[in-house]
Amino acid sequence: MVVNDGCKCKYHVWRPDIDIIRHEVTFKPINLDICCSCKLFSELGILCCHCLRILHVHCVSSIPNKYILKRWTKKVVEGRNVDIASVFYNGGVPSSIWAVEISMKFQRLIVCSQDNNVARQFCDEAVENARKNIEAEIGDVNIEEGAVSSSSGIVQDPSSRRSKGVGNKRSSSVIEKKYNATRGRKSAANKLASITKGPVQSLVLENISEIARDGYLVHPSSGGSQFVHFNKNVDID
Known part of the structure; x- marks a missing residue:
C-alpha cells in the first residue's frame, strides 16, 4: 500500500521474482471500485490478477457484478438463441440455409425433367422468367458466364481444358524470380x-x-x- 486517505487505497502489485514493472491498483472500499494500470479490464473486460489480489486482501468474497460483463457469460448464448428464434418466427430464413434448400429443390426439378423435352422447356422458361423478375428487383444478373455451348446436345469439355500430361502454368512471383x-x-x-x-x-x-x-x-x-x-x-x- 502506498496511499490510504480513507476513501481510496493505492497499491503497487508485482511478483518479486518475475515482474520487473510494478502495477498500480486503485481501490475504493465504499463502492468496490477498482482499476489497474495494466488496463486489462478496459481492453478485454476481464479483471487482472493485480485487481483480484487486492480484492482478496480486502476480503471481498465475490467479484462485483459490474465487473462481470455479459459477453463472458452464458447469457450471451441465450440472447443469440432468442434472436434466431425471432428471425424464424417473423418468417425469415438465414441466407445460407435458404441457398441450400432452394438449390436442392431446383436440383430435384432438373433431375426429374432431364429426360422430357416439354419438362425441360418448362425449366428453361422458368429460369428466364425468374431472371427477369430478379433483374427488375436487384439489377443485371449474368447467369450465362462459364457456360459451355453444345449444338449437338452432348456435354463437351471446356475450351480451357489442358491436354493430358500438360501441367498448370503460372506466372512466377517476385520472390521466386529472385x-x-x-x-x-x-x-x-x-x-x-x-x-x-x-x-x-x-x-x-x-x-x-x-x-x-x-x-x-x-x-x-x-x-x-x-x-x-x-x-x-x-x-x-
Missing part, C-alpha cells in the same frame, strides 16, 4: 570454382614438393606461422 537468379549466380560460381580448382591444386602441390624435396612439411602445433621441415634421409635419434 531465388532463381540467386541460385543461378551460385551455380555459376561453383562451376567456375570447379574449373579453376584443379589447376590451382596441382600448382600448390608442385610448389610444396619443390620446398620439401626429399622431406615434408608439418604445420606447427604452436601459434606460429612457420612450417616445420623434416628430411626423410636424415635419421633422428
Whole structure:
C-alpha cells in the first residue's frame, strides 16, 4: 500500500521474482471500485490478477457484478438463441440455409425433367422468367458466364481444358524470380570454382614438393606461422 486517505487505497502489485514493472491498483472500499494500470479490464473486460489480489486482501468474497460483463457469460448464448428464434418466427430464413434448400429443390426439378423435352422447356422458361423478375428487383444478373455451348446436345469439355500430361502454368512471383537468379549466380560460381580448382591444386602441390624435396612439411602445433621441415634421409635419434 502506498496511499490510504480513507476513501481510496493505492497499491503497487508485482511478483518479486518475475515482474520487473510494478502495477498500480486503485481501490475504493465504499463502492468496490477498482482499476489497474495494466488496463486489462478496459481492453478485454476481464479483471487482472493485480485487481483480484487486492480484492482478496480486502476480503471481498465475490467479484462485483459490474465487473462481470455479459459477453463472458452464458447469457450471451441465450440472447443469440432468442434472436434466431425471432428471425424464424417473423418468417425469415438465414441466407445460407435458404441457398441450400432452394438449390436442392431446383436440383430435384432438373433431375426429374432431364429426360422430357416439354419438362425441360418448362425449366428453361422458368429460369428466364425468374431472371427477369430478379433483374427488375436487384439489377443485371449474368447467369450465362462459364457456360459451355453444345449444338449437338452432348456435354463437351471446356475450351480451357489442358491436354493430358500438360501441367498448370503460372506466372512466377517476385520472390521466386529472385531465388532463381540467386541460385543461378551460385551455380555459376561453383562451376567456375570447379574449373579453376584443379589447376590451382596441382600448382600448390608442385610448389610444396619443390620446398620439401626429399622431406615434408608439418604445420606447427604452436601459434606460429612457420612450417616445420623434416628430411626423410636424415635419421633422428
